[in-house]
Amino acid sequence: MKRKIILILTALGLVFIITCRHQPNEIPTPTSSNGNGNGNGSGNVKDSVCFAEEILPLLISNCAKAGCHDATTHQEGINLTSYGNVMSTISASDLMNSVHGTGGIDIMPPANAPPALTSSQINLLQAWVNQGMLNGIDCQCNIDTNNVTFSGVIFPMFQANCLGCHTSSTPILTNYSLIKFQLDTGRLYNAINHLGGVPPMPQNSPQLSSCRIIAFNKWVNAGAPNN
Ligand code: HEC
Incomplete structure (x- = not known):
């Protein structure tokens, strides 16, 4: 009896370890992204941020403008026009320092290039960084197309x-x-x-x-x- 229990517990433990080890490398997929869009209770970000749907549009619209971090100008060598360019031209810490204006980096976007990022946009970037800056593509769209207001x-x-x-x-x-x-x-x-x-x-x-x-x-x- 005792042996049986120990065996079962060991088996459960193994399953647990395998499941946990799998997660950090996982690229967000439709099933792993939070389908209900309600977030996970820690502020207003989801447990699985989608690069293609949420991060790239934010970077293109706010940072990769002409004269700033687009492919032509790429100020300071930073080009924020695609996943590959983001990953090869800016580190996670420089990215977060720039949106907060910390670590000796001027706040981005600069005051003369409004709008400033909102706190929920900054939280979204931080969540993406925390999740490992994954290249989420083909993510689930959280829009109910039958109820569009x-x-x-x-x-x-x-x-x-x-x-x-x-x-x-x-x-x-x-x-x-x-x-x-x-x-x-x-x-x-x-x-x-x-x-x-x-x-x-x-x-x-x-x-x-x-x-x-x-x-x-x-x-x-x-x-x-x-x-
Ligand atoms: C990276 C900056 C940028 C983003 C992001 C962007 N636009 Fe534009 N948009 C421009 C510029 C610059 C022009 C005018 C230059 C041109 O004619 O190409 C323009 C022009 C337009 C025009 C006018 C077209 C015309 O000639 O009458 C419309 C409409 C428009 N944008 C809608 C949108 C919509 C909707 C979105 C989001 C889905 C969007 N834009 C995202 C920069 C942007």
């Missing part, structure tokens, strides 16, 4: 993917009426859907993921309500 889905999507540039670069897209105005010209729809006639957006970045495009188009087809 301006405040719940569309504006956060603009905040994450566009406003790093379009807070100061025209067209300014910082609120509903400005977005609706651009939508009525037809150019915003074409820019997001890469239909030609206007530069494809987001600039210098892959097209938004298909579930984001579906959500955006559904919202437009519903009359682009301010809901």
Whole structure:
């Protein structure tokens, strides 16, 4: 009896060790990312940050602008336009020091290149660093495309993917009426859907993921309500 218990406990222990050892190297996949989008209770970040969906758009929109850390200018040798370039041109500590303005590094983005990062954007970067700066691609889209509202889905999507540039670069897209105005010209729809006639957006970045495009188009087809 005693031996049996010991055997079972050992087996359980082994399973536990194997499971734990597996995790640090794991690239976030649809199943390992937190599907409900509610976070894990430690602030407003998820337990599995997706590089392609969440980190790259943030870096492209806020840091990889012309004259800053894009492929052409790459100030201080730092090029933040792709996973490979991020990993080969900046360390985790320089990245975090720059967004906090600590460790002798000027705060980024600099005051003359607004907007500043929000605390939830900084938390997201920190969570990605803590998770090992993984190259999460093909991540689960946390959008319920059957329930697309301006405040719940569309504006956060603009905040994450566009406003790093379009807070100061025209067209300014910082609120509903400005977005609706651009939508009525037809150019915003074409820019997001890469239909030609206007530069494809987001600039210098892959097209938004298909579930984001579906959500955006559904919202437009519903009359682009301010809901
Ligand atoms: C890295 C900076 C950057 C990001 C990110 C970005 N844009 Fe742009 N966008 C620009 C610049 C610069 C222009 C104007 C230059 C040009 O014509 O290419 C522009 C132009 C536009 C235009 C006007 C097109 C026209 O000619 O009328 C629209 C609409 C637009 N962007 C929408 C978006 C949307 C929507 C997003 C997010 C999904 C986005 N942009 C993300 C930099 C950016």
